[in-house]
Amino acid sequence: MRNRLAIIAGGLAAAVVLSAPAFAQKQGGTLRVSHRDNPPSASIHEEATISTNMPFMSVFNNLVMFDPKEKINSPDKIVPELAESWSWNDNKTKLTFKLRSGVKWHDGKPFSSKDVKCTWDALRGADDKQEMIRKNPRKVWYKNLKEVATNGDNEVTFTLEREQPSFLSMLAAGYSPVYPCHVDSRTMRSKPIGTGPFKVADFKRNEAIKLVRNPDYWKKGRPYLDAIEFKIVPNRSTRVLGFVAGEYDLTFDSDITFPLLKDVKDQKKDAICEARPTNVHTNLLVNRDAPPFDNPKLREALVYSLDRKPFSDILTQGNDLRGATMLPPPAGVWGMTQDELEKLPGFGPDTDKNREIARGIMKELGYGPDKPLKIKVATRNIAIYRDPAVILIDQLKQIYIDAELEPIDTTIWYNKIQQKNYQVGLNLTGAGLDDPDGVFYENFYSTSDRNYTGYKNPEIDKMIDEQSGMTDVSKRKAMVTKIEQALLKDAARPPISHGVANTCWAPAVKDLVLQHNSIYNGWRLEDVWLDK
């Protein structure tokens, strides 16, 4: 564990040194990036994948954003973008933004407060804006947003139902760009119009996404690059060889696993590679509404059965991070420390003792070596899901559970989970924002569209609402820990580990700052330049 923390801390330190401001940024050049697959669409608001976010974030601007020069996203590191300034009313339910004037969309039309209003009206699900986006994966982020009102062209006020300190963080995420009112949703999915530093020149499926410099960008002197080309290369070996051969200046985000890192460094000695948490964690889904796991005792045994170290050792050479639902420190702002974690059920360092507890529960329920519980462990039929599922099956044997792997076609995975047609599932959950509101509301709140296990616990809902309104950070952190403990006790998606992976770039790429508690928030790329 110390090694892992040292890697992350070392990565942070190295990254700070490497990303220190240069004094002679050069204008021009094309940044060539390898992309792992075809993004489902170009519309950031409609997707929940880095495949869309990484190439298209630089097409847009937010009202505010996490300081792109900082490695850690936190509420005190938010800087203005399309908003020049913001202010809260006394009871912190009205957030007013003064907007930058003279900003133009890529099609030349002027940006105004109406665009902000219609974007967030669509996101909160207002009836008259349903056509603006086809899918709305982060609708739950805005469940507390009552109304958006304009006051002239350059001022907009968000009215909240109640105080919500995380609201500004949500607006600062890479997933919160401002959309133009006048452009239809189909265009936004194929060749989006933004106000950002780069314009979409072409988006050819299976080939490339080409962005070109926006000459009318409101931030004078930016961006430095003339263009960015994301080449879609689905085969990872080809992508890595392409990077080694100098075809690409930057790898796709977190594309270089630890086993691959050595190869890359051996073959391209000057490559700069940075390890960072992906904020994607592996967890279990437990069907609590059907036998046998409708029995809370059995769910408890499951929680005590997990030995997290082999998962990390086998899959990522020991580099994954141990944590609960929230990303652990040092990169995570809200996660528990290792000392706090060890107090949680199943996280204690003595695996034998944990397993003894689990076996005791199983025996109490009538299971044993001669009468194991037979179950199926469902998972997506993709290696990153299947591999941990196989390790899980092996571990379950230790507590008299005879599990069989049930690989599910990825296209019907959520359907199966939603229909409760599983017993135990092995799942990966990504967090778009290192924030308890983002994570808890999305995954555990009873009315969330993304709570696909249908987890319903009025107590947890109440606690999530409660922490969401807390302004005292230390009290809120304590409440977040309490929620994590309650979720674990209830075996609601018991966490296994948080992923860590590497992103590499050529030394000519300057001022690229990777953010360490969200892979989704650092791709504006307006400060990046090429020293060629």
Add this chain to the structure above:
Amino acid sequence: MGAYLTRRVLLMVLTLFGMSVLIFVMLRLVPGNIADILVDSAGIADPKEKAKIAAELGLDRPIFDQYLQWIGGLARGDLGFAYVSERPALEEIAPRIPISAKLAGLALFFSVILGVPLGVISAVRQNSAIDYLLRIISLSGLSLPSFWLGLLILMASVQWFGMIPIYTNEPRGFFDELLLLSIPAAAVGFRSSALIMRLTRSSMLEVLRQDYIRTARSKGASQTTVNYEHALRNALLPVVTIIGIEAAFLVGGLIVTETVFNIPGVARFLVEAILWRDYPIVQNLVMLIAFCVVVVNFLVDMAYMALDPRIKYAD
């Protein structure tokens, strides 16, 4: 002959109709549709959003209506709209066809240009050192998967030449394109050339033992004349059949090769479309492949007639 041709054409139309029904039904038997995938890709579990997308794309209509709409459109040259890119399917498919066609053509060219002469050499020099060497090469060609061979080529290029021969930018001219496609074509054609070589060898060996070859030799015909004019022409019949079959199999080989060499061709696009259940793309592309296979089969039958005057297709 005229009646035979009419019968063949009608049979081809009937085959294609059967294929269209089969493709259409099989695609819909596969679990999940584009609405499931679009909603799942965003990690949403809202059945209302799914139903909205399904309705928008016409997937909620009776399956027979959907079939009629597709086949009617196809007859009018309207391939419909791709679900994922939301562009006309024709615009998505058309630019990719020439890339794959050139790659497949080049691969077939390589396999024939290597397979047939090497097969002949191997047969006429039976049990010599060169025969053994060629047999080992052909065995390796049959055993090496094309993706593995492709990756080896890429790794060797990076290691020895510091470059990678993948399709990153559109080729600048004929020679640039030829160079770019030659390496993947060789990778995909290697297996076919091995098969053609082995078949040519065994077919030649059989023919070379025929009485008429002995007669030709006894009449004083040179070795070259015997081998290439008398023996090869007769030995080619099964080879032509296998070339026809290999032409159809090449599509499978192209999928892997286009992925490894990052070629934006139609084969890789088809796999992607299947994964996304992009029905308009899959249906039309599979129909196109079926059409090509049917036509190639027809041409192979015609080639028999040209190669062997004894073969006549009766009316």
